[in-house]
Amino acid sequence: MAGMLEVRNLSKHYRRDDGTGVHAVDDVSLSVAEGEFVSVIGPSGCGKSTLFSVIGGLVGDYEGDVVVDGQVVRGTHRDIGMVFQEESTFPWRTTLENVAFPLEVAGMPKAEREEMARRFVRLVGLEGFEDRYPSELSGGMKQRTAIARTLAFSPKIMLMDEPFGALDEQTRMLLGDKILQIWRELKQTTLLITHNITEAVQLSDRVVVMSFRPGRIKEIIPIDLPRPRSSEIIATDQFGRYVGAIWQLLREEASRGMVEAENV
Amino acid sequence: MRQSTIMSAKVAFVGLGSLAVLVAAAEYSVDAGWVSPFILAPPTEIWSAAVEIYKEEKPFRALGLTLGTTLAAIVLAISIGLPCGWALWRYQTVGRAYEGWLGALFASPKLLLYPLFLVLLGRNVGMLLIMGFVTATIPIMLKTREGLVTVSPTLINVGKAFNMTEHQILWKIMLPSAVPIIFTGIRLSMIYTLISIVALEFLLNFEGLGGMVGEMYDRYNIPAMYAAIIFVILMSLIYFRIVQRIQTWLRSV
Ligand SMILES: Nc1ncnc2c1ncn2[C@@H]1O[C@H](COP(=O)(O)OP(=O)(O)OP(=O)(O)O)[C@@H](O)[C@H]1O
Numbered sequence: 001m002a003g004m005l006e007v008r009n010l011s012k013h014y015r016r017d018d019g020t021g022v023h024a025v026d027d028v029s030l031s032v033a034e035g036e037f038v039s040v041i042g043p044s045g046c047g048k049s050t051l052f053s054v055i056g057g058l059v060g061d062y063e064g065d066v067v068v069d070g071q072v073v074r075g076t077h078r079d080i081g082m083v084f085q086e087e088s089t090f091p092w093r094t095t096l097e098n099v100a101f102p103l104e105v106a107g108m109p110k111a112e113r114e115e116m117a118r119r120f121v122r123l124v125g126l127e128g129f130e131d132r133y134p135s136e137l138s139g140g141m142k143q144r145t146a147i148a149r150t151l152a153f154s155p156k157i158m159l160m161d162e163p164f165g166a167l168d169e170q171t172r173m174l175l176g177d178k179i180l181q182i183w184r185e186l187k188q189t190t191l192l193i194t195h196n197i198t199e200a201v202q203l204s205d206r207v208v209v210m211s212f213r214p215g216r217i218k219e220i221i222p223i224d225l226p227r228p229r230s231s232e233i234i235a236t237d238q239f240g241r242y243v244g245a246i247w248q249l250l251r252e253e254a255s256r257g258m259v260e261a262e263n264v
Numbered sequence: 265m266r267q268s269t270i271m272s273a274k275v276a277f278v279g280l281g282s283l284a285v286l287v288a289a290a291e292y293s294v295d296a297g298w299v300s301p302f303i304l305a306p307p308t309e310i311w312s313a314a315v316e317i318y319k320e321e322k323p324f325r326a327l328g329l330t331l332g333t334t335l336a337a338i339v340l341a342i343s344i345g346l347p348c349g350w351a352l353w354r355y356q357t358v359g360r361a362y363e364g365w366l367g368a369l370f371a372s373p374k375l376l377l378y379p380l381f382l383v384l385l386g387r388n389v390g391m392l393l394i395m396g397f398v399t400a401t402i403p404i405m406l407k408t409r410e411g412l413v414t415v416s417p418t419l420i421n422v423g424k425a426f427n428m429t430e431h432q433i434l435w436k437i438m439l440p441s442a443v444p445i446i447f448t449g450i451r452l453s454m455i456y457t458l459i460s461i462v463a464l465e466f467l468l469n470f471e472g473l474g475g476m477v478g479e480m481y482d483r484y485n486i487p488a489m490y491a492a493i494i495f496v497i498l499m500s501l502i503y504f505r506i507v508q509r510i511q512t513w514l515r516s517v
């Protein structure tokens with residue numbers, strides 16, 4: 001099956017002004033099928049966000065290719081939507097205005113875009129908060145606003161970089177359910193970047209485990225759990241075995257990362 | 265709600281109360297001969313002088329002139345300062361090179377340059393306008409640049425990810441994000457410009473509020489001078505209030 005999103009032999013070096021460099025991503029190849037949900041997991045600093053930015057076309061000057069629907073792409077692409085790790089809602093816009101933003105940019109008339117934005121606001125479970133500004137919302141609600149805004153762009157591929165990274169475990173799991181529900185409804189090809197093992201297993205068809213710098217693919221683990229899933233699945237033995245296996249792979253990498261961080 | 269009403273009533277009481285005490289003290293100290301009437305005029309005389317001024321000097325005409333010149337200078341400063349601030353951001357080398365100079369210029373008393381401007385432009389409204397404009401543009405330029413420089417890179421990436429052009433990103437993301445900081449610049453310029461225009465009017469004895477105060481001063485009419493000064497202060501208070509109101513209103517839009 002041909003991939004909707006393919007990454008071929010991708011490497012990225014960052015060069016610093018002082019002549020030193022960081023080899024952030026090394027020879028990563030990955031194929032995500034249409035409608036598939038894939039997570040990329042790895043220790044902090046292993047190049048996950050770099051991979052995300054390269055695929056999304058925000059970072060150039062790399063080796064290898066990003067292929068969308070059979071076409072090699074350079075730069076940003078209409079079919080790719082991105083949800084960022086950092087706070088990214090527009091503080092001067094209400095929830096509804098934030099979500100309607102890509103539609104407004106595309107020139108859709110006001111009434112029409114508001115109606116459409118309302119649908120996405122409902123989809124992420126923010127009805128009743130349409131007229132609130134981000135400063136009046138919790139962290140999880142702001143991230144849901146950002147997700148709804150990207151959904152309103154109607155990309156074929158959703159890239160998400162630790163959208164729930166800053167949230168507590170309970171909120172994260174509930175939002176995981178929300179993500180699954182949206183994914184079932186919209187059937188978008190999804191690449192989720194995370195450092196949370198439970199989240200990766202709960203949501204994905206496959207989990208890509210990355211090694212510490214330079215970021216390489218260490219192993220790809222298919223998650224053979226029944227769908228539709230919900231967060232209740234974390235109580236099952238099978239779920240626990242996946243979590244254990246991924247932790248085995250990650251433990252070594254994570255401790256290498258920690259040693260390096262202490263030596264800096 | 266109730267508590268805050270009580271609180272603001274208390275604040276008003278303390279404020280007005282101490283003003284009344286001050287006025288009474290001023291009146292009494294001149295009456296008693298402690299302070300020369302050439303230094304401090306008794307408030308009752310200031311009041312009658314104020315009535316006089318109101319009848320003869322038309323203070324609201326002076327106010328209109330001063331405010332008109334100030335606002336014209338600011339409109340001019342915004343229309344030129346905004347694009348210049350943008351250019352300082354867009355052409356980084358220029359921006360970095362000029363930022364220090366502009367900051368120093370902002371802090372310096374440009375009013376001292378008035379003889380130069382007087383020679384170049386003559387003693388007229390145009391000269392006031394140009395000097396007011398020079399005062400007003402610098403904070404607007406600096407704050408526009410600062411506002412654009414400090415836009416979160418993530419917000420810009422959101423725009424890029426939505427395939428927006430550089431132009432769209434500027435208008436739809438960068439400028440709205442910079443509005444609070446730019447408006448701080450406009451507020452600063454509104455305050456400094458009013459001050460320098462009144463000071464210039466005073467120095468040149470040129471109509472407006474400053475000219476009015478200068479006139480009373482030249483006539484050695486001490487109560488009238490105080491009356492004029494108090495009028496200027498009251499008008500500035502109202503002006504600053506309005507500026508603040510506009511800022512909070514703009515932020516909510
Ligand atoms: N713009 C940049 N210039 C230079 N080095 C960079 C840049 N961005 C990232 N790096 C370096 O590349 C490496 C990978 O960073 P990246 O942000 O991709 O990691 P990450 O896996 O997303 O980490 P985290 O889980 O903490 O978000 C790090 O060592 C980082 O210091």
Ligand SMILES: [Mg+2]
Pocket residue numbers: 048049050085161
């Ligand atoms: Mg990251």
